[in-house]
Structures are given as C-alpha cells and as structure tokens.
Amino acid sequence: MQNSGRNSGWDFLRDVWLVAVYEAQEAVRTRLLQVALLGWAGIVVAANGLFLWVLHEIEAAMAGALGVPTTDRPGAMLGKMMEEGELDGVARMIGGSENVSFLLQQPILVLWAGAVMMMLLPEFLLIASAASVAAEVQNRAIRYLACRTGRLQIGLGKLLGQVGLALLALGIGVGLSAGMGLFLMVGQPVGGTVGGLLARVPAILAFSLPALGLGLGASMAARTVSGARALALIGFFGSFITYVWLRAELRESATKGVALWERLADLAMILLFPSNWTALWSPEWPDVLAAVARCAIIGAGCFAAGMAVFSRRDL
Amino acid sequence: MGGVAVRMSGVQKRFVSGLPGFRRWSVALDGMSLEVPTGSICAFVGPNGAGKTTTMSILSGYLEADTGQVDLLGGGPFDPARHRGRVGVLPQDAELPPASSPRQLLRIWGRLQGLSGAAVERAVEEALETVMLRERAEEPVRALSHGMRRRVTVASALLGSPELILLDEPTSGLDPAQAAHLRGCLEVLRGRRTVLISSHNLPELERLCDHAVFIDKGRCQQSAPMRALTGADRQAVITLEAPLDGAQEIPIRLADSDPRTLGEAITQELARLIAAGARISEVRRGGSLERRYLDTEGPGEGR
DSSP, X not given: OOOSSOOOHHHHHHHHHHHHHHHHHHHHHSHHHHHHHHHHHHHHHHHHHHHHHHHHHHHHHHHHHHTOOOOSSTTHHHHHHHHTTHHHHHHHHTTOOHXXXXXXXXXXXXXXXXXXXXXXXXXXXXXXXXXXXXXXXXXXXXXXXXTTSOHHHHHHXXXXXXXXXXXXXXXXXXXXXXXHHHHHSSSOOHHHHHHHHHHHHHHHHHHHHHHHHHHHHHHHHOSSHHHHHHHHHHHHHHHHHHHHHHHHHHHHHHHHTOHHHXXXXXXXXXXXXXXXXXXXXXXXXXHHHHHHHHHHHHHHHHHHHHHHHHTTSOO | OOSEEEEEEEEEEEEEESSTTSOEEEEEEEEXXXXXXXXXXXXXXXXXXXXXXXXXXXXXXXXXXXXXXEEETTSOSOOHHHHTTTEEEEOTTOOOOSSSOHHHHHHHHHHHTTOOTHHHHHHHHHHHHHTTOXXXXXXXXXXXXXXXXXXXXXXXXXXXXXXXXXXXXXTTTOOHHXXXXXXXXXXXXXXTBEEEEEOSOXXXXXXXXXXXXXXXXXXXXXXXXXXXXXXXXXXXXXXXXEEETTEEEEEEEOOTXXXXXXXXXXXXXHHHHHHTTOOEEEEEESOOHHHHHHHHHOXXXXX
C-alpha cells in the first residue's frame, strides 16, 4: 500500500536508513570515491612503509652498535624492548606519563597506523562529506529525494552513509596495516594488530565526527560543491590554527596568571576538536568518553547549523 | 471523481540575486491562483519566464511560497510526510545520480514512497515497462542516453501510481515513438488520476489534456476545460477537396442562442455542400489550442 500520511518514528528511522543506503550505494560506485579510497589505501601503505623502513634502519644501527645479529625485517628488537618494559623505563626516565606507559603496551604498528588514520581520516571525510548534499543541490538530484522524504531524514541519512564510508576506509586501513605487519615485520601477528586497531576504531571515528559534521554542515549550507569544500576547509583548518594559537597563548598566560583569559581560553578549547587528540589515547575511560562526547557535540553542532539552512532553503 | 486536486490562491514568489546592498528582486509569481479538477489531465501553458516551473516547484515542495495558499489533495502545501506516495513529480533539469542503475534508483525511491516488499518490485517493473526501459534497467545511469535518462525520470514520477502527477516537460528529449507511448500511458490515467503537465508542445497537450491553464507574468490568465478553450462544442471547420464558390474551408460557429448541437449543424452543412456538388476532404471540430493560446497571450514579442 502507498503511504497515506504516516509519520511514525519507525518510518523516520527507515527513511534515514534508506537514504544512507542510497548515499553509500551511489558513492561507492562513483569513480571519484574509488580513486579517493585508492589514494587513502596508498597513503596508509606509504606511511606504514616509511615507518617500517625507519624502524629497520634504527634497529640495524642499534644491532651494529651492540654487536648482535640483525634481522631482515624490522620489529624484533623493538618488540623485545617493549615486552621487557625497557622502552617504558626509558620513557619514564624522560618524563613520560601513565598515558605513555599504557601506549607502550600496544603493538608498535597499532600505535603508528592508528595515529596515521586518526590524523588523516578527518580530512578524507571532510572532503567527501562536503560534496555529499551540495553536489545534489547543484545538479538538483536532491529533488528526487526531497519529494519522498523530509530534509532531516535526508541529512541524517547522508550522515549515516558517510559513517559507513568512514568504516569502509578504516576497514581498508586496518586490513592493509595487519597485512604489512604480518609480511614485513617480525612479531606482529595479524590477530594482535587487527585487534589493537579495531579497539582504536571508535576513538578514530570519534575524532573524525567534528570533520564529518563540519563537512556535511557546509554541504547543506552551500549551493555548490566548491563553496561547500571551501567553507569546510576554512572551518577545519581555522579551528586547527586557533587551537595551536590558543595553546601557545595558554602556556604564556599561565606564567602571567591571567585567570579570566585562561578560563575563556579553556572554554574555547572545548569547541576546538584537536584538543581531544590526547584524551582519546588515554587509558582512563572517563577521559575517553568525555572526549568522545565533546567530539560528538562539535560535530552535531556543525551539522545542526547546516541543517538549519538546508531545512528552509529552495532546492 | 469530482472536486479540486490542486488549488493555489494568491501565491507570490520572489527571487533575490546579487550581494547585500546591491540586491535585485525578481517576481516569479505575482498572485498566482489556479485550480486543477480531480481526475483531469491538465495542461499548464505559458511563455518562457511566465512562472510555470516556479509553480511546479512550489507544488512539489522544492520552493516555499512567500505568501498565498497552496493545497494538494486537500492536505495543504506539499509535505513529504503527508504527500509522499500520493504525489508523483517529474522535476525539470534534475540530473539523475550517475552511478546507480534505473532499477536500483526506482527501488529506493519506491521504498521512500512507502512501498514495501513485493509492492516495490511490482511498481518498479510497471514503471520500467511504461517507459520501455526494462532491457537497460541494470545499466548505470551514466551509460544511458539523454532520452533514456528522461524516461527514468518519467518512471520516477509514475512510480506507485500516485493520485496526483506533476510533469514538467515530460516528452522533452523523447523520440516520437516514446512520446506517443507516454501519451498513451497518461491517457489511461484519465479520470483515475490527476495529471498536471507543463509543456510548450501545444498540439500534444491538446490531444492529451481535458483542461488547460494559461499563465503569464506570474498570474493565471485563463483556466477552463479544453473543449471550451478550443471551441470543440461550438465550432467546426469543413475542408473541401476543391473550392466551392471561392472557399475551400467552410467554418461553422454556433451562436449561444442556436438550439442545435454542433453535430446537427455539421450534418446539415455537409448535406448542403454535398447537394451543391462539393467533395469533402476533412471535418475538424473546434479550433486549435495553439490558436487560442496565441489569441490570449499574443505572439510573444519582447518576451
């Protein structure tokens, strides 16, 4: 039967899901996204490859200095040091925190690949999501959806579709890293690398939420893809630059003791997504959850601002 | 059926362009009022810039009217929650997503319209059959020609047999056979569905529609049944194979006071002509929609 005025919560969720499927189905088949995913895979492989090369060089130099035999593949010496706690001891000697000790218990490739993906996934999603709605507004394809479901369902469906793409990109990154660990390193079993990276996926995804919200918000507010991307990039790098500047200012004002300015700057820092990087690597769950919540709120705020424009605009 | 499927009353719509301080406003609709009878196939006619697409876009919910009332199927202005599945729309100039196939797109759109399970599959196959696209239904849209893409958009408007169908230039880009086939499909809907068609193809509209709305400068100029507009009940033209008394076309116009039907008048005139030795070539009831349009709107200079 055709719909005749249904508006239940179930229908709302169904529409969001259908739009997400539509978004992901269309995006995955577009050559631009296929190229972008290939680029993403290439960057992950290149970054991991660079790390393994550097690690191999360091281990070879250390083996030479210590007069012990070297291995063809990197990871043996570092793995042994981490296993026996020597690296943790060194870190503590130079002032490392509990946080660092926690991190040094993780497989080294998990730390590296996790950090690389956490650093690059936001940019990948920012660019992809900025085109999501704006491209369809620009060529008016959005009209096929707008006459069938509400604009909030369209926006949320697009968001969910982009989360799906993020999970796909992360899956590619995890798979490639695990493979490189298995075949190019010593002592990096697939299970450990995959398990460690999968455990990091929620944090990586959370750190990407502000970029996702910003990209989609810009996409809903602008009329063209280039306008949306420009808006999103200004917001993204603007908040990064502001974060760096505020951190420097805070360090300086701490020595001067300007209490009001410190409070204001602390408050402003909450709104800047880069401030959550450290907390998302913390061993303390409350810190991680608070950072996840802050990232989600920043992303939701950007999304809501874009939706406010999109819900009333001419299509 | 009976009643009114589409009603607009005093609708105004302005568009703004330019930067703040240098803004220019253009009036697209200036008090547009119209009614489309339920079950009719209604032609929506006007010169370029008259406000046809703006009107269709407001009816479809893509644009919001600045002032005035809009009512579709008795449920107020277009709202996806109230009207989805009940109103089918063929938007003008809207590109299709290039990577999906027509069948995939129609399936998703059908589900968004509230169809489910076997009903979606049935509706998709019917729509593809209507636009003669089943054989290419699995290919990505980007591999289809312009005409085929147009047929996908027509299929999207007809998907699930909505009560009201809004078509903006439906046969634009279709070849003559496809256009004739689509006309046939729309004719079948007469009396069962309400169809509003915006087009510049007046002969086609005249063949297909039973009601017409003329608009210009953002206002409705005339709205009437097609037979009344073309004079199909009150006038006819008899064409002779050779001139008789210097005239090859014999017009018949019934005065309002004439008690005869047009059929009776034609029969009497034919009898007189045949008795006079004339050979009949053609009998055509009414004038043309094009003639009436040009009489109403003028030849279009300076538009």
